[in-house]
Amino acid sequence: MSSTRRTAIVAGVLFLVTEIAAMGGLALYRPVLHDTGYVLGPGADTQVFLGALCELVLALAVTGTGAALYPVLRRRNEGAAVAYVCGRLLEAAVIVIGIVCVLSVVTLRRRAEGGTSTDGASLVTAGQALVAFHDWTFLFGPNFVLGANTLVLAGLMYTSRLVPRSLSVLGLVGGAMICASATAVLFGAYEQVSVAGSLAALPVFAWEVTLAVRLLGKGFDAGTDDTAGAGARAGAGAGLGAGVL
Structure with missing residues (x-):
């Protein structure tokens, strides 16, 4: 198995993991986000x-x-590749900040339960502030930054034909839609967790899942494999040598 094929498999698995982990995480810590009196x-x-x-x-x-x-x-x-790596790092950093906010709400609840603090109103206010902080990280990380990253990756794959162009177009549409939706949420057009927000996120979800399946099943398109590239270079060298002789 060539290194490019291994790369495709690893990337495909990781894309699937992102989707599963994102849905699982949001479902599991939902009580903190929707119960104003959780603390x-x-x-x-x-x-x-x-x-x-x-x-x-x-x-x-x-x-x-x-x-x-x-x-x-x-x-x-190379420039776009570096931009994509940096964008993914930024997205991950914002996600981690959101996690810390959610866990801080649990800390407040435990302090209230242990009698460390008796000011219930202040605890509720602090808990709500932390949830609001998380909501903003969710808007900027898995929405704005994710959309930008999707546009970079889909655009690069479209121009280089690493995957079918129809798949790349899905990524371009999805990235643009989720950025537009995040902008609408930012200016109060609708709530982030809403029918409109979910519909706007569907193309990105479809892009990542379809891309993952494509990478796992077929890898990158012909001509991108290391072995194929090496064979082409060897063939070119042999032809040049024959011409000289």
């Missing part, structure tokens, strides 16, 4: 910890996609 209630701390673990896996997988694809992307456009 004063019985809590679901174990569930929230599992959600945070999923988010940590998500951050690692996001970083991994950038690192895994870099050797292949660099040969097509």
Whole structure:
């Protein structure tokens, strides 16, 4: 198996992991985000910890996609490849910040439960502020930055034909839509978690899942494989030598 094929498999697996971890994390720590009195209630701390673990896996997988694809992307456009890696690192960093905010709400709840703090109103206010902080990180990380990263990757794959252009176009549409949706949320057009927001995120979801399946099943398109490239160079060298003789 060539190094390019291995890269495609690793990247495909990581893209699938990002989707699974993102959905799992959001579902598991949902109580913190939607229960304004979470810090004063019985809590679901174990569930929230599992959600945070999923988010940590998500951050690692996001970083991994950038690192895994870099050797292949660099040969097509080094500047764009570096931009994609840096963008994925930024996206992962924002996700981690959001995780810390969610876990801080759990810390407040435990302090209230242990009697360390008796000012319930202040705890609720602090908890709501941390949730709001998380919501903003969710808007800028898995929306704005994700959209920008998708545009960079899909654009590079479109010009280099690493995957079918129809798939790259799906990524370009998805990246543009999620950036537009994030802008609409930023200016209060609708809530981030809403029907409109979910519909705007569907093309990016479809792009990443389809790209993952493509990379796992067929890898990059013909001509991008190291072995094929080496064979082409050898054939060119042999032809040149024959011409000289």
